[in-house]
Amino acid sequence: MSRIKARFDALKAEGRGALIPYLQAFDPDLETSLALLKGMPAAGADLIEIGVPFSDPSADGPTIQAAARRGLQAGATLAGVLDMVRAFREQDNETPIILMGYLNPIDSYGPARFCADAAVAGVDGLIIVDLPKEESDLLATDAQKNGLDIIQLVAPNTPDSRLPYLLETASGFIYYVSITGITGTRTASRDELAAALPRLRAVSALPVAIGFGIRTPEQAAQAASVGDAAVVASALISTLATTLDDGKATPATVPTVLKQLADISEAVRAS
Incomplete structure (x- = not known):
């Protein structure tokens, strides 16, 4: 059983939703981002999404774009991100790790080699935001061979007629992009989320994680109770940015x- 399935099964037995924080690898430097990664499970992370810095993060808003720039300036590479995961696994072999990124670095690395190396490093799932289902065969076979879940994105404007095609080979969980547009902008209302989830449930039994625009503990609790998980990204990155001194980490x-993550986790667990 994959770590992702095991974690969602355990949380379902507990009767609560998951919290999935996001961090940008190497932001603002390797040491700091690795310290954050290692500290997240104790702060309440149930699964962790690691962003792979990319020079043209078209799905991301200005907050995560700035984090990606900081990560690239700090020397981030795809191989370096895998080394981060490997270091995390030295102390934690249970928390699922999902890499979020864009296709170009993987294509340059070599899809077959990447999937093999990612699995050995301890990666559990992949979110490739610019890889359409029609071209997913570039990764699907190698990902499956190496036990990696390919997390499928679904948006509010995804037609019902397309959902069976999108989700027929999805694994791990479904990532519901709760708004149209880029990350870190507006937040979907509870009514919008409640209306959207039944059409996903009708097609797939996979857990549904809700992301894009979730910024407060209350919003995270709402998303985790309507769906199966809340993804919190820009809010954490924004807080990180306020602590920097001329782009550098501080104590x-x-x-x-x-601390912010722990506050959000407390709200999610209470819901």
């Missing part, structure tokens, strides 16, 4: 972000 960076 406040790691504890401030982890």
